[in-house]
Amino acid sequence: MSASPAPILITGASQRIGFYCAERLLDEGQPLIVTFRRERPGLARLRERGALTLPADFADEAGILAFIEQLKAHTDRLRAIVHNASEWLSETPGAEARTFQRLFNVHMLAPYLINLHCAELLERSSPADIVHIGDDVTRKGSDRHIAYSASKAGLENLTLSFAARLAPRVKVNGIAPALILFKPEDDADYRAKTLAKSALGIEPGAEAVYLGLRYLLDNPYVTGTTLTVNGGRHLK
Ligand SMILES: NC(=O)C1=CN([C@@H]2O[C@H](COP(=O)(O)OP(=O)(O)OC[C@H]3O[C@@H](n4cnc5c(N)ncnc54)[C@H](OP(=O)(O)O)[C@@H]3O)[C@@H](O)[C@H]2O)C=CC1
Numbered sequence: 001m002s003a004s005p006a007p008i009l010i011t012g013a014s015q016r017i018g019f020y021c022a023e024r025l026l027d028e029g030q031p032l033i034v035t036f037r038r039e040r041p042g043l044a045r046l047r048e049r050g051a052l053t054l055p056a057d058f059a060d061e062a063g064i065l066a067f068i069e070q071l072k073a074h075t076d077r078l079r080a081i082v083h084n085a086s087e088w089l090s091e092t093p094g095a096e097a098r099t100f101q102r103l104f105n106v107h108m109l110a111p112y113l114i115n116l117h118c119a120e121l122l123e124r125s126s127p128a129d130i131v132h133i134g135d136d137v138t139r140k141g142s143d144r145h146i147a148y149s150a151s152k153a154g155l156e157n158l159t160l161s162f163a164a165r166l167a168p169r170v171k172v173n174g175i176a177p178a179l180i181l182f183k184p185e186d187d188a189d190y191r192a193k194t195l196a197k198s199a200l201g202i203e204p205g206a207e208a209v210y211l212g213l214r215y216l217l218d219n220p221y222v223t224g225t226t227l228t229v230n231g232g233r234h235l236k
Pocket residue numbers: 011012013014015016017018036037038040056057058059083084085086087088106133134135136176177178179180181182
């Protein structure tokens with residue numbers, strides 16, 4: 001039995017929420033493997049801190065399977081898998097089906113295949129967790145991000161199925177955020193309108209998701225659950 005702790009895998013951790021969670025886990029001395037699609041400034045910092053950074057594009061089955069093979073060449077065990085990689089795409093006029101397929105690949109096919117192919121790596125660790133990062137928008141859908149919302153709803157359902165399949169050795173949960181971080185290009189009007197959608201009316205920052213991740217990793221009696229981290233949007 002290896003003395004060093006098994007690594008945690010976070011997908012899409014080169015920026016924003018995934019990057020923040022990666023930094024916090026490294027702060028705790030947690031070995032880390034992260035995936036990235038495009039080279040970004042934060043990756044150099046994660047590498048400096050000892051994280052293994054693996055390129056991965058989950059837009060199609062071939063890219064997902066290629067990542068799984070690459071991952072298994074680097075480790076034979078995992079403490080947890082955090083499925084964070086995501087694209088926030090609205091309907092693309094004239095390319096609706098391509099966008100739909102892309103979103104379902106990133107948000108559903110990638111977690112599905114990675115979970116199935118990497119369950120054995122998780123079962124070599126105790127405790128072991130899978131965390132799916134979803135979206136609170138699945139509560140009511142979205143008229144401007146139809147395929148995105150549907151694919152995130154499917155991801156939420158994977159939480160239930162994998163929690164049943166992998167118990168008791170692996171806990172499987174989700175986190176459903178609403179606004180966590182604006183994008184730099186979001187204008188004042190959009191920001192004001194978005195903040196008004198929740199009871200708490202704040203942009204909490206990535207720590208709001210990390211605290212949910214920490215809770216799920218630490219709690220031995222939670223599985224098949226999706227944590228809502230939405231500032232009380234459901235109350236408005
Ligand atoms: N930010 C927010 O307010 C909210 C976020 N969420 C969810 O939280 C999670 C993190 O959000 P956020 O940090 O804003 O996410 P980002 O939009 O920054 O995306 C995270 C990463 O996913 C990667 N990614 C996108 N497409 C692919 C792909 N085809 N294959 C592999 N990687 C890919 C991106 O890589 P690249 O760097 O190449 O673009 C990006 O770095 C997401 O699942 C998101 O849906 C939910 C609600 C609100």
